[in-house]
Each structure stands twice: as C-alpha cells, then as structure tokens.
Amino acid sequence: MDESKSLKNVVAMDGTQYNATVVSKVLISPDHMMIKIDPDEARNEFEAGQHTQLGLYGFEKRSSSSEPETIPAEEDKLIKRLYSIVSEKNDTRQFEFYITQVKSGQLTSRLFNLNSGDRLYIGTSITGSFRLDETPDGTDIVMVATGTGIAPYISFLRSHIVERPESKMVVIHGGSNHWDLGYFGELLNLQKNYPNFFYVPTLIDPVDHWDGYTFCIEDLLKNDVLQNQFNISPDPERTRFYVSGKPEMVSRVSEWLYDFGYTKHKQSDPGEMYVEEF
Numbered sequence: 001m002d003e004s005k006s007l008k009n010v011v012a013m014d015g016t017q018y019n020a021t022v023v024s025k026v027l028i029s030p031d032h033m034m035i036k037i038d039p040d041e042a043r044n045e046f047e048a049g050q051h052t053q054l055g056l057y058g059f060e061k062r063s064s065s066s067e068p069e070t071i072p073a074e075e076d077k078l079i080k081r082l083y084s085i086v087s088e089k090n091d092t093r094q095f096e097f098y099i100t101q102v103k104s105g106q107l108t109s110r111l112f113n114l115n116s117g118d119r120l121y122i123g124t125s126i127t128g129s130f131r132l133d134e135t136p137d138g139t140d141i142v143m144v145a146t147g148t149g150i151a152p153y154i155s156f157l158r159s160h161i162v163e164r165p166e167s168k169m170v171v172i173h174g175g176s177n178h179w180d181l182g183y184f185g186e187l188l189n190l191q192k193n194y195p196n197f198f199y200v201p202t203l204i205d206p207v208d209h210w211d212g213y214t215f216c217i218e219d220l221l222k223n224d225v226l227q228n229q230f231n232i233s234p235d236p237e238r239t240r241f242y243v244s245g246k247p248e249m250v251s252r253v254s255e256w257l258y259d260f261g262y263t264k265h266k267q268s269d270p271g272e273m274y275v276e277e278f
C-alpha cells in the first residue's frame with residue numbers, strides 16, 4: 001500500500017471526495033444505527049477510543065424520518081462530523097460506528113439514508129486522547145456513558161479486555177429506553193466470559209418490562225453502587241473514570257468526581273478522569 005496516497009484527501013472520478021463504501025447498516029431503532037464502512041485504502045493504526053470524520057455532500061438525500069434542518073446545508077459542501085470508532089484497534093480496513101440520528105441535523109439525516117454499497121467520505125486521520133492505553137495496569141476502570149457515548153468503550157473492550165485481567169472494568173450505560181442500550185448483547189456476553197468485567201445498564205423511562213436500574217447515572221453513582229456492588233472506590237490513585245455522552249451528564253458526573261480529587265485528563269496535563277462530550 002502506498003501510505004502517502006492513503007493519507008491525503010483525493011478527488012474521485014465523480015468529482016467528490018468520497019473514499020469509502022458502506023458495507024452494512026443495522027438499524028436498532030429508527031434513530032440508532034450501527035454502520036460498517038470500508039475505506040478504499042486501509043488507515044494507519046489507531047488507539048481504541050479514538051475518532052475520525054465521516055462526511056456526505058449537501059446534495060445527498062435526507063432520511064424520510066428527518067425534520068427540516070436547523071441550518072440548511074449547502075449543496076456542494078462536504079458536511080463532516082466526528083464519530084468515535086467502535087472497532088477493535090487493529091481493524092484498519094473496516095470501521096464500525098454507532099450513530100444517533102439528529103432529525104434536524106445536517107449529516108446524520110443523510111447518513112441514515114445510506115444503504116450498503118453507497119459511497120461516503122471517511123477521514124484520513126484518526127485522532128483523540130480518549131484512550132485506555134495510558135491507564136496503568138492493575139488500575140480499576142469505570143466507563144460511564146449515555147447513548148452513543150458507549151462507542152469508544154466497545155473499542156476499549158474489544159481491544160484490551162484480554163490484556164487486563166488484574167483490573168476490574170465496569171460499564172455504566174444510561175438511556176431512556178431499551179433501544180438506547182446499543183451493544184447490550186455484546187456487553188452481557190463479556191460479563192459472562194470475563195470475571196473482572198461488570199455491565200450496569202440503567203433506564204430512566206422504560207416502556208417495556210425492565211428488571212435493571214432505573215436511576216439516572218449520577219444518582220446511581222451517588223448511591224454508592226460501585227462501592228457496594230463491586231468494591232470499587234472513586235479514588236484517583238486506584239480507579240480511572242471515563243465519561244462519555246450528553247454534556248449535562250458529563251458535567252454532573254465530573255462535578256461528583258472533582259469532590260474525590262479527580263482532575264480532567266488532557267494530553268498536556270494528565271489526569272485520572274477522561275471526558276468526551278457529544
């Protein structure tokens with residue numbers, strides 16, 4: 001493979017910057033999908049938890065369930081947004097994403113109209129400091145998410161769970177209803193197979209029968225579920241926290257963690273709490 005070529009944005013024969021093809025799309029609800037995309041050329045290696053851009057032009061058709069755009073897209077402009085990669089870190093030839101449709105949004109309303117075989121743009125670089133690899137071995141790891149905020153954790157677990165038998169790893173995933181719990185089956189399966197992994201889904205407004213928690217994430221944490229159920233303490237020396245999803249949840253959980261002495265991780269200033277808002 002000629003790497004120098006694969007890392008540049010190129011204009012294709014059809015005049016677009018499209019450089020990838022949809023391989024599969026699974027709707028787990030009308031507004032939640034798992035989509036797999038093959039770039040024309042493999043990407044460079046990345047770290048679990050990182051993100052890249054997806055893009056479509058404004059002239060592409062929007063989904064039938066979309067609503068008028070908040071800001072109408074320009075026809076000839078490539079609309080690009082960031083998405084966390086769900087795939088295992090060595091998978092540089094095919095990328096999986098977990099995406100929610102913002103009905104009035106520019107890009108997601110067009111992504112939801114795609115089908116297998118359709119073309120789109122995928123970023124040529126993969127970046128981000130929301131990563132597990134810098135967390136010391138043996139440290140307990142708590143991953144908190146709402147909605148599609150689960151995406152980077154699936155990549156963490158697919159890539160690293162085998163390497164960290166000494167760490168307790170907990171995923172707390174919050175949503176309104178069962179369709180907000182993407183990767184439910186995969187996470188339950190991990191819990192069955194790895195004695196150090198624990199999955200804690202919580203639904204605040206379930207329409208169907210639900211035996212699990214019905215607290216919002218902040219209340220779950222304040223009720224000491226980590227200490228009582230898993231003997232994990234919110235101690236910056238022993239436990240790393242990852243928090244990803246809706247800005248309101250991220251901010252409330254961060255506030256709770258500051259009281260235990262946590263500091264936000266930045267590339268220039270390492271901390272024990274990693275945060276990704278979207």
Ligand SMILES: Cc1cc2nc3c(=O)[nH]c(=O)nc-3n(C[C@H](O)[C@H](O)[C@H](O)COP(=O)(O)OP(=O)(O)OC[C@H]3O[C@@H](n4cnc5c(N)ncnc54)[C@H](O)[C@@H]3O)c2cc1C
Nearest residue numbers: 070081082083084098099100102105106107108148151278
């Ligand atoms: C690092 C990073 C990783 C991300 N990873 C993911 C991911 O894995 N999956 C995923 O689905 N999204 C992810 N996002 C969000 C994504 O980049 C887009 O912002 C989102 O898909 C909306 O794009 P859009 O063009 O459809 O909406 P836009 O046209 O950008 O927004 C339209 C309107 O909707 C509002 N809006 C935007 N997003 C939301 C939202 N989520 N809920 C409610 N209102 C909203 C905007 O404020 C605006 O008013 C990530 C964002 C970042 C920064």
